[in-house]
Amino acid sequence: MAQATVSAGGMSRREFLFYVWGASMALFAAQFTGLFIWFALPRFREGEFGGTFRLSIADLPPKNDPPFNRADGRFWLVNLDTRDSNVRMYRASDETEDIVGVAAIYKVCTHLGCIYPWNETNERFECPCHGSKYRLDGRRIESPAPRTLDRFAVTIKAEDGTILAQSDSEEGHFKAVPIDDILAQAAVIEVDTGDRLDGPSQTLICDLLNNCP
Numbered sequence: 001m002a003q004a005t006v007s008a009g010g011m012s013r014r015e016f017l018f019y020v021w022g023a024s025m026a027l028f029a030a031q032f033t034g035l036f037i038w039f040a041l042p043r044f045r046e047g048e049f050g051g052t053f054r055l056s057i058a059d060l061p062p063k064n065d066p067p068f069n070r071a072d073g074r075f076w077l078v079n080l081d082t083r084d085s086n087v088r089m090y091r092a093s094d095e096t097e098d099i100v101g102v103a104a105i106y107k108v109c110t111h112l113g114c115i116y117p118w119n120e121t122n123e124r125f126e127c128p129c130h131g132s133k134y135r136l137d138g139r140r141i142e143s144p145a146p147r148t149l150d151r152f153a154v155t156i157k158a159e160d161g162t163i164l165a166q167s168d169s170e171e172g173h174f175k176a177v178p179i180d181d182i183l184a185q186a187a188v189i190e191v192d193t194g195d196r197l198d199g200p201s202q203t204l205i206c207d208l209l210n211n212c213p
């Protein structure tokens with residue numbers, strides 16, 4: 001004759017174990033859902049790398065001057081104009097259009113990820129790790145870097161928050177944002193460090209000759 005399996009509370013041992021198992025699974029599912037939401041939702045706040053940085057229009061350097069360093073955002077803010085050609089910002093022979101406007105350049109070298117400084121003497125970015133060099137707008141001018149420096153999305157706003165101009169991506173790269181026509185109303189430059197695009201790759205003569213430094 002089978003033994004009685006009903007407890008004093010009216011619940012069998014099997015039922016009890018089933019409820020314990022169900023509760024465990026529910027707890028696991030709740031934890032999993034919580035973790036999923038934690039990873040899925042953006043956790044970056046304004047002013048943190050990965051989020052949006054708000055700069056005053058006064059932070060914008062004069063055209064073709066050395067870049068403004070925003071260290072906590074890991075970017076350089078540059079004001080470019082090849083119409084006013086100089087050693088920092090010249091129009092290269094393969095560039096069919098002038099480069100005019102504002103850009104935010106990622107401070108990580110496209111070769112192996114070193115942080116590179118602006119070299120005041122040579123008036124260009126120079127990576128200390130393996131010697132890659134870049135023009136003021138981030139264009140690669142010496143290897144072994146495989147491409148031009150990456151850029152973040154830039155938005156120019158008026159004092160009341162009205163958007164005056166935004167980064168335009170062309171062939172997957174952010175172009176400089178022209179600012180001449182809106183300078184009188186511009187008050188804020190927003191740089192979204194969560195929105196980054198690669199700089200274009202370019203073939204250098206030394207790439208073809210396989211003798212890049």
Ligand code: FES
Pocket residue numbers: 109110111112113114127128129130131132143144145
């Ligand atoms: S990491 Fe910059 S040149 Fe290698």
